[in-house]
Amino acid sequence: MPLLTVESASKSFGALRAVDGVSFSVEPGELFGIAGPNGSGKSTLFNLISGIPFGPDSGRILFAGEDLAGRKGHQIARLGLVRTFQRETAFDTLSVFDNALMGATYGGKGPVPEERSAEALAFVGFAPADFDRKAAELSVYDRKRLMLASALALSPRLLLLDEPASGLTKPEIEALIALIRRIAATGATILLIEHVLTVLLALSQRLMVLNEGSLLVLDRPDVVVRDPRVIRAYLGDRRHVA
Numbered sequence: 001m002p003l004l005t006v007e008s009a010s011k012s013f014g015a016l017r018a019v020d021g022v023s024f025s026v027e028p029g030e031l032f033g034i035a036g037p038n039g040s041g042k043s044t045l046f047n048l049i050s051g052i053p054f055g056p057d058s059g060r061i062l063f064a065g066e067d068l069a070g071r072k073g074h075q076i077a078r079l080g081l082v083r084t085f086q087r088e089t090a091f092d093t094l095s096v097f098d099n100a101l102m103g104a105t106y107g108g109k110g111p112v113p114e115e116r117s118a119e120a121l122a123f124v125g126f127a128p129a130d131f132d133r134k135a136a137e138l139s140v141y142d143r144k145r146l147m148l149a150s151a152l153a154l155s156p157r158l159l160l161l162d163e164p165a166s167g168l169t170k171p172e173i174e175a176l177i178a179l180i181r182r183i184a185a186t187g188a189t190i191l192l193i194e195h196v197l198t199v200l201l202a203l204s205q206r207l208m209v210l211n212e213g214s215l216l217v218l219d220r221p222d223v224v225v226r227d228p229r230v231i232r233a234y235l236g237d238r239r240h241v242a
């Protein structure tokens, strides 16, 4: 059984159909990439799946066979469906440790929240000496690692990562790829929105491209990047350029 099934999910903002009848499913343990030009509906799709801040206008989202209709975002997170955001979110005035603890006390399974927080922070590479640093002092990459640790402290079965590589340098992107591989190796299923193609090609087992709210192509990444429809969607249709 797929871990996630999205059936004809749609969401409009006024006259704009931001997500328009999108259907796909993700198998347990899969690393599933999502690409598409700016404004194609990627982040909105994550909103619909996670319920943060809203679910779909129509269509169904099934997580481990369970219909998520009517569930609030925090209830969905407690089921093990956890998202991160495009801008690295952290509570600036809290310490590194307390940021992870916010995730761990919110949900998750296993040992006491404090232990889970320490484990998640160590997993993403923070040394105990960093635990007392304020989140506001961290670099962009360290804030991303902290956001990942806060998500991991919730013991996710399905992790939605929204453009984790944005704003990173090349060496940081390499480190991020290795970190996401290690998260996947724990058995977590991952949906990854990304603009950085090297990240999608390195990590995705399947890659879905959205365009203007609709599913354009879903296939192996090496096949997707050579698809003329994908190239056209990214470059625009040159025939209309004077």
Ligand SMILES: Nc1ncnc2c1ncn2[C@@H]1O[C@H](COP(=O)(O)OP(=O)(O)OP(=O)(O)O)[C@@H](O)[C@H]1O
Pocket (backbone or CB within 6 Å): 013, 016, 018, 036, 037, 038, 039, 040, 041, 042, 043, 044, 045
């Ligand atoms: N809360 C909102 N209210 C109104 N319009 C919105 C809202 N959220 C998104 N949109 C619009 O919906 C469309 C899809 O936006 P979305 O952020 O999902 O695209 P995206 O593919 O994630 O883009 P990007 O790659 O730039 O992050 C865009 O036209 C956007 O302006």
